Amino acid sequence: xxxxxxxxxxxxxxxxxxxxxxxxxxxxxxxxxxxxxxxxxxxxxxxxxxxxxxxxxxxxxxxxxxxxxxxxxxxxxxxxxxxxxxxxxxxxxxxxxxxxxxxxxxxxxxxxxxxxxxxxxxxxxxxxxxxxxxxxxxxxxxxxxxxxxxxxxxxxxxxxxxxxxxxxxxxxxxxxxxxxxxxxxxxxxxxxxxxxxxxxxxxxxxxxxxxxxxxxxxxxxxxxxxxxxxx
Amino acid sequence: xxxxxxxxxxxxxxxxxxxxxxxxxxxxxxxxxxxxxxxxxxxxxxxxxxxxxxxxxxxxxxxxxxxxxxxxxxxxxxxxxxxxxxxxxxxxxxxxxxxxxxxxxxxxxxxxxxxxxxxxxxxxxxxxxxxxxxxxxxxxxxxxxxxxxxxxxxxxxxxxxxxxxxxxxxxxxxxxxxxxxxxxxxxxxxxxxxxxxxxxxxxxxxxxxxxxxxxxxxxxxxxxxxxxxxx
DNA sequence: AATTAAATTTAGACAAAGCTAAAAATAGAT
DNA sequence: ATCTATTTTTAGCTTTGTCTAAATTTAATT
Numbered sequence: 194x195x196x197x198x199x200x201x202x203x204x205x206x207x208x209x210x211x212x213x214x215x216x217x218x219x220x221x222x223x224x225x226x227x228x229x230x231x232x233x234x235x236x237x238x239x240x241x242x243x244x245x246x247x248x249x250x251x252x253x254x255x256x257x258x259x260x261x262x263x264x265x266x267x268x269x270x271x272x273x274x275x276x277x278x279x280x281x282x283x284x285x286x287x288x289x290x291x292x293x294x295x296x297x298x299x300x301x302x303x304x305x306x307x308x309x310x311x312x313x314x315x316x317x318x319x320x321x322x323x324x325x326x327x328x329x330x331x332x333x334x335x336x337x338x339x340x341x342x343x344x345x346x347x348x349x350x351x352x353x354x355x356x357x358x359x360x361x362x363x364x365x366x367x368x369x370x371x372x373x374x375x376x377x378x379x380x381x382x383x384x385x386x387x388x389x390x391x392x393x394x395x396x397x398x399x400x401x402x403x404x405x406x407x408x409x410x411x412x413x414x415x416x417x418x419x420x421x422x423x424x
Numbered sequence: 425x426x427x428x429x430x431x432x433x434x435x436x437x438x439x440x441x442x443x444x445x446x447x448x449x450x451x452x453x454x455x456x457x458x459x460x461x462x463x464x465x466x467x468x469x470x471x472x473x474x475x476x477x478x479x480x481x482x483x484x485x486x487x488x489x490x491x492x493x494x495x496x497x498x499x500x501x502x503x504x505x506x507x508x509x510x511x512x513x514x515x516x517x518x519x520x521x522x523x524x525x526x527x528x529x530x531x532x533x534x535x536x537x538x539x540x541x542x543x544x545x546x547x548x549x550x551x552x553x554x555x556x557x558x559x560x561x562x563x564x565x566x567x568x569x570x571x572x573x574x575x576x577x578x579x580x581x582x583x584x585x586x587x588x589x590x591x592x593x594x595x596x597x598x599x600x601x602x603x604x605x606x607x608x609x610x611x612x613x614x615x616x617x618x619x620x621x622x623x624x625x626x627x628x629x630x631x632x633x634x635x636x637x638x639x640x641x642x643x644x645x646x647x648x649x650x651x652x653x654x655x
Numbered sequence: 656a657a658t659t660a661a662a663t664t665t666a667g668a669c670a671a672a673g674c675t676a677a678a679a680a681t682a683g684a685t
Numbered sequence: 686a687t688c689t690a691t692t693t694t695t696a697g698c699t700t701t702g703t704c705t706a707a708a709t710t711t712a713a714t715t
Contacts, residue, residue, distance in 0.1 A: 210702065231663065244703055246664055251701095263663055263710060294550035304544045313535045319525035441672065462693060475673055477694055482671095494680060494693055 209310050212279050213238065214248050215257060218268055219276035223258070228265035277337040282317050283309040284330035284337075289320055291331045301331060329353070349422065351387065351399070352415035359388035359402075360420035367417040375414065380404075387420060440541050443510050444469065445479050446488060449499055450507035454489075459496035508568040513548050514540040515561035515568075520551055522562045532562060560584065580653065582618065582630070583646035590619035591651035598648040606645065611635070618651060 207215075217237050223229040231245040238245075253260035257272035268276060286308040290296035296304070311317075318339070321327075328344065329335055334355055337343050348363060362385045365372065376382070381403065390407065391400040397412035438446075448468050454460040462476040469476075484491035488503035499507060517539040521527035527535070542548075549570070552558075559575065560566055565586055568574050579594060593616045596603065607613070612634065621638065622631040628643035 208701080232661095240702095241704065242663065243665080243705080247702075265663095290547075294547070294554060296546070296550070300546070304542070304547055307542050307544070311535070311538050313538070315527070315531070316521075316525070316535055319527070323525060439671080463691095471672095472674065473693060474675080474695080478672075496693095 207275065210248070211252060211255075211257075212275070212310060214245075214252060215268065215272055215276040216279050216283075218258065218266060219273065219280065223265075223267045224273045224276065226267055228261075228267050230265045234266075274341045277341040277343065279309050281337040281339070281341075282311070284334060285317060285320050285324065285327070287330045288324050288327045288336075292324060292327075348419055350416055351389070351401075351418040351420050352397070352412055354389045354420060354422065356389055356392055358422060359386060360422040361386050362418060363421045364419035365417055366419065372414075372417060376418075379408070379410075381418070438506065441479070442483060442486075442488075443506070443541060445476075445483060446499065446503055446507040447510050447514075449489065449497060450504065450511065454496075454498045455504045455507065457498050459492075459498050461496045465497075505572045508572045508574065510540050512568040512570070513542070515565060516548060516551050516555065516558070518561045519555050519558045519567075523555060579650055581647055582620070582632075582649040582651050583628070583643055585620045585651060585653070587620055587623055589653060590617060591653040592617050593649060594652045595650035596648055597650065603645075603648060607649075610639070610641075612649070 214234070217234055218224075218229055221229045221233055221237060231242045231249065234245045235242040249258060249260040249266050252258040252266070252272070256269055257275060258266045258268055260266045283305045286305040287301040290301045290304060321339075327336060335344055349360075350366065351360075351362075354360060362381065362383050364383070365376070381387075385403055388402040389399055390402055393399075397415075398409055399412070399415050400407060400409050402408075445465070448465055449455075449460055452460045452464055452468060462473045462480065465476045466473040480489060480491045480497045483489040483497070483503070487500060488506060489497040489499055491497045514536045517536040518532040521532045521535060552570075558567060560580075566575055580591075581597065582591075582593075585591060593612065593614050595614070596607070612618075616634055619633040620630055621633055624630070628646075629640055630643070630646050631638060631640050633639075
C-alpha cells in the first residue's frame with residue numbers, strides 16, 4: 194500500500210467517471226484556463242452540482258484540475274493532455290465505425306462513448322494507422338494528435354462546423370451562377386459571421402444565425418460554403 | 425421506479441462484474457447443469473469466496489444462475505445464453521485484433537477482456553461481418569453463433585488446441601516423408617491421446633503429454649497434426 | 656451597505672462490489 | 686456415529702460515485 198509509483202497512480206489509473214468529467218470540462222472551455230462552474234458541468238452531464246463538487250476535489254487531488262471553492266474548475270496541463278487523449282480516442286473510434294463498419298453519422302456517438310474508455314495505447318495507435326491517420330471525425334471535428342496537439346484547421350466547410358461554433362464566411366466551393374445567385378438573394382456574403390445553432394439529423398440541414406437573424410439552410414448549401422472558424 | 429420492463433432490467437443491464445462472473449462460471453463448466461463451488465470461482469477470478477457468495481445471490485435474483493446455499497451455482501438457460509454472448513464478443517474481438525490490427529497471439533486477451541463489455545449488438549455483428557464470420561479465435565477456440573450455439577469442431581490442428589484440452593490424433597496435414605519419419609521416431613501415431621499441458625509464447629512450442637509421458641514439440645510439428653477433441 | 660436570490664458546498668445516506676473475521680454447515684476420517 | 690477440518694456464509698466495514706436536504710457563500714438589487 195506504499196506510494197510506489199505516483200505517476201501511474203495519478204495519471205494512468207483513471208476511472209470512467211473521471212475521464213468523462215475531464216472531457217466535459219474540456220468541451221465547456223475549461224482548457225483555456227477559464228473556470229467552469231460546477232452548475233454548468235452538472236447540467237451538461239445530467240448530474241447534480243454536489244456530485245460535481247466531489248469530483249472536482251478528487252481531480253484536484255490528482256493534479257488534473259485547478260479547483261477553488263465557489264469559483265469553479267479549470268484543467269491543468271496534465272488535465273488537458275488527458276482530456277485530449279480521450280477525445281482523440283472518441284473521434285478515432287467514430288471514424289472507424291463510419292468508415293469500416295458502415296455506421297451512420299448519428300449512430301456513432303453512443304458507441305464511441307464506450308469505446309473511448311478502452312485502455313490500450315497500442316490499440317488506438319493501430320486503429321489510427323488502419324484509418325490512415327484521419328484529421329477529422331465524421332462530424333468534421335479535428336482529431337488531436339498523439340502528443341496532444343489540436344490542429345484546428347481555420348478554414349472549413351460550413352457543413353463541417355460543430356454546433357455552436359461560428360466563423361466568418363471566406364469562400365465558396367461551388368461557384369456556379371445559380372449558387373452565387375442564391376447566396377446573393379439570401380444576403381450571405383463574404384465577411385459575414387455565421388453561427389451554427391443546430392443541425393437536423395434527418396436531412397443534415399442547418400439552423401444558423403447571421404447578422405442577428407436566424408435562418409435555415411440545406412446541407413447542399415452548407416457543403417459549398419467555406420468559413421474561417423474564429424472561436 | 426416501477427417494474428416497467430423486467431426483460432430489460434434482468435438481461436440487458438448487466439454490469440461488467442456480473443458479466444465476468446457468468447463467463448467464469450461457464451468456463452468452469454457450470455453451463456452443463458454442473459454445480460460450481462464458490463471457492464473455485466473465487467480462485468479463478470482472484471477474489472474471495474465471500475464476494476462470490478454475494479454475487480451468486482444477485483445473479484440468482486436475476487434468474488441467471490441456480491444457487492443453493494453451500495451447494496454452488498450453475499447457469500440457467502438465460503445465464504448460458506448471456507455467457508455465450510460475452511464469449512462470442514471476446515473471441516470476435518480477438519480475431520479482429522490479430523487479423524486487422526496485427527496484434528500477436530499473446531497480446532489480445534487483455535484488450536479483448538475490455539472490449540467484450542461494449543454494449544452494442546450492431547457493433548459486434550458488423551465486426552463479425554468485417555471478419556467474414558470466423559469460426560474460431562486465434563487460439564483455436566470456437567466462436568459461438570449469434571443465437572448462442574457452440575459449434576464445437578471435433579477435428580482441429582494440435583497447434584489450435586487450448587491449454588489443458590486433449591484429443592486423439594486423427595491425421596496429418598503435411599504428409600511428406602521427413603514429417604512422417606519424425607512422427608514415427610517420436611512414437612506419435614494415429615489413435616494416440618495427446619493432452620496440451622502448456623504453450624510457450626516465445627516460439628509457440630507445446631509441452632504435451634502422451635501415453636503418460638511428457639514431451640515438448642515445436643509449433644511446426646503441432647501445426648501439421650490433426651486431433652479430434654474429446655473433452 | 657443591507658438584504659435577498661442564486662449558486663455552491665457540506666453532511667449524511669445509499670447502492671455496488673469488494674474485503675476481513677467470525678459463525679455455520681458440510682464432508683472426511685476414524 | 687461423532688468429531689474435526691474444510692468450505693461456505695454471514696455480518697459488518699470500505700471505497701466509489703451518486704443523491705437529498707441543509708448550510709454557506711457569492712452576486713444582485715435596492
